[in-house]
Amino acid sequence: MTQPVAASTVRTTCPYCGVGCGVLASPDGQGGAMIAGDTDHPANFGRLCSKGSALGETLSLENRLLHPQVDNAQVSWDAALDTVAGKLRAVAEEHGPDAIAFYLSGQLLTEDYYVANKLAKGFIGTPHVDTNSRLCMSSAVAAHRRAFGSDTVPGCYEDLDEADLIVLVGSNTAWCHPILFRRMADAKARRGTKFVVIDPRRTQTAEESDLFLGIRPGTDTALFSGLLVYLSDNGFRDRAFIDSHTAGLDGALDRARQIAPDVAAVAAVTGAPEADIAAFYALFAGTRRVVTAFSQGVNQSAQGTDKGNSIINCHLVTGRIGETGMGPFSLTGQPNAMGGREVGGLANMLAAHMHFTPEEVDRVRRYWGAPRIITGEGMKAVALFEAIARGKIKALWVMGTNPLVSMPRADAIRESLAGLDLYVVSEAVADSDTARGLGKTTVLLPAQAWGEKDGTVTNSERRISRQRRFLASPGEARPDWAALADVGRRLGHGKAFAFDSAAAIFREHAGLSAYENNGTRDFDLGALADISDAAYDVTLPVQWPIPKRSGFRGAPQGKARLFGDGRFYTFDRRARFVAVQPPALALAASPAFPLMLNTGRVRDHWHTMTRTGKSQRLSAHRAVPFVEIHPDDAAAHGLAEGDIARLSTEHGAAELEVTVTDTVVPGNLFMPMHWGGAFASQARVGALVRGMTDPVSGQPELKATPAAIASVGYRARGFLLTRRQVAMPEGWWWARAAITGGWGAQFATADSSRAVALMVRGLIQSEALSGCELAEYADHTRNRYRCAVYDGDRLVACLAYAPAGERPDWEAAKALFAAGVPDAAERRALLSGRAATASAGPVVCACHGVGADVIATTIAGGAASVEAVGAACKAGTNCGSCIPEIRKMLAGQTACAA
Structure with missing residues (x-):
């Protein structure tokens, strides 16, 4: 029996993803609230992800529209x-x-x-x-309607707890639905549930998988058509279920044979190794309790409906639907x-x-x-x-x-x-x-x-x-x-x-x-x-x-699972197998745009950041818009980690910081969707994607747009920290992020240090900083400039500017800015560019605000597992979405020791 909620605490629901976590909000009487997970809510049982945990930091009235x-x-x-x-x-x-x-x-x-x-x-x-x-989600809707006669999600979250195999298709669940992923991880620990992850990127979710299939973008229908053929040809049909409750298998199977007659053909189309495909097929076939969870990587496609139906076909042919621990499961993006x-x-x-x-x-x-x-x-x-x-x-x-x-x-x-x-x-x-x-x-x-x-x-x-x-x-x-x-x-x-x-x-x-x-x-x-x-x-x-x-006596009782009785919502109450189309490989890149752009989410931001952008914790993990590129492609285009690159398609362009990583396959790029005009100079994902639509659902393709990339040669890089948002100069590249005590912007510019110094002096004379004291360090011959602005003893702004190849790190300055009143040594450090205050490094665990340097020190001190790291510094002990990064750091430390 749980304790009653205090009168000042309100039970509500998180406004982010489709998991629908219960939240306890305790107003503080000043327009804010303390936030905790609702242990009685059946979606999350008290857990909250980093975004949900930080909801109390997003309630300010800054930038609110208050009047018509x-x-x-x-x-x-x-x-x-x-x-x-x-x-x-x-x-x-x-x-x-x-x-x-x-x-x-x-x-x-x-x-x-x-x-x-x-x-x-x-x-x-x-x-x-x-x-x-x-x-x-409209392609999932269309797939449901074609198969079931209605837009019905057959299963429930408990199926994730009870499955023996979870197949995650086009879903970076560890970052995008972290509370559900923790339920899956609990099932793995409790009952040995296996994970198969299917995605063009080796995401954080893939890092936690038992088997990863890195397929080419848009080839999901070939993979699941091949699975349908394998299940049918190797004795895994549920003949009683098919005969009594379905229609259309012959046509769907004939089409599947045309698309993917055998494992070798599937490998040729998808690019995944034959051995891995065969292992996936055998695992799916031999496991009764299978949940196939799919999300935006399936839906946001010019063939999203067919992708969804190719997955559903495999559950129908085995009769794995409507019962505990099994079924196709569309993971919804929005609350x-x-x-x-x-x-x-x-x-x-x-x-x-x-x-x-x-x-x-x-x-x-x-x-x-x-x-x-x-x-x-x-x-x-x-x-x-x-x-x-x-x-x-x-x-x-x-x-x-x-x-x-x-x-x-x-x-x-x-x-x-x-x-x-x-x-x-x-x-x-x-x-x-x-x-x-x-x-x-x-x-x-x-x-x-x-x-x-x-x-x-x-x-x-x-x-x-x-x-x-x-x-x-x-x-x-x-x-x-x-x-x-x-x-x-x-x-x-x-x-x-x-x-x-x-x-x-x-x-x-x-x-x-x-x-x-x-x-x-x-x-x-x-x-x-x-x-x-x-x-x-x-x-x-x-x-x-x-x-x-x-009946409705007290609490109404709904239904957790549908279709367990084999009755669907078509005119004859039978489910439909759907004959899907082969992958549209015409999506290939062109000489003018030789790379393929994929888009998606990051862990700690939501949609276009109008809410999460107010939280310094959530902004600390990835503070600037970026593009991921494979090392081979980076070398071919003359790009290095941290450069600014111009990413262009036939529809528009963006300027993004370069992240070089082998988590994307050669020929592919990845760009997050979150940064709009309020938070970055030129990073709107919608400006780039072509959005050709699925002919059934009308959902636009957001995962495969031909693109080109090139370095942008800015003269200098730097950062600006202020108590209030200030407009950035025209022609600069910049990205704004909430920080403790105010706002920070990282920038790149073609302006000289002298021009930047004049700009700062103009800012001092403006209404924003009028009457404040300016302390400067300038070495214009070496193109360096730093300054700090004080209102009495309080630090209200600081800027650092250096040649692009020597861009200043802002972590130590952010720590001083958060403290508010630096001492004499710290004032000198701001102008010298040498850290007088130790920083925790870039944030890894947003829930507890634990930085990379703290975790690295913890590992060096003997913490040899995720659990040991959590016990020492709390990282990874809340929503767990940072656990894949902690595992990477642990692996790196082990490799160094070896």
């Missing part, structure tokens, strides 16, 4: 919403309702999503509602991507997992009382933004996402916004790239952020949890659903949008899921359709489906 704006002028909410409603009405009258579009986000709560979808598809009458989940799918946030869905058959359209029309119900699919994200450029979309409302960083061909999208008659952005921060975009009429609406919002989210295992409010809304921030409902009322639909709470919206959403359902649809919250406000406030996490007939 119309064309950069602050206005009242009434004036802003009058403008939105008036412009929407005018666009609909002049160009038709399908000239209006909404672009939503997996960051929204289900209640926000529901009202947006209802307003657009039922009352404005536009089908063009899509979401940034199109960029992460409420699943909730968005439930309400119809994707352009190819209507609502409550219904689509566009005449009877489904009529059912939703009657339930909503919708006068302008749409009857067909809208444009998916890539096509939607292309339509803006063509002038087909005249009004766009973006909510809770940053497409000018994340969408493919983002530069072209930014230019196209100028043609919009109305551009609305509901946002919590004022300086995102998207908030700074401009249409003919631009309206910014201040939205509540995590901690201020109240509603529900659904995680990767279909578990609905509450995000509860524990902070007052700053300025004039409002719930997104309230702004949407207010516009609905202004457009004359008062009865349909008379919501007064998130609970009221949830009841309507649950009611629609059960309306005329009777078990014909997978998504059913009927047991919650009459939930009271009080019960909504305290309802525990629960998995759907929860049909009304299951």
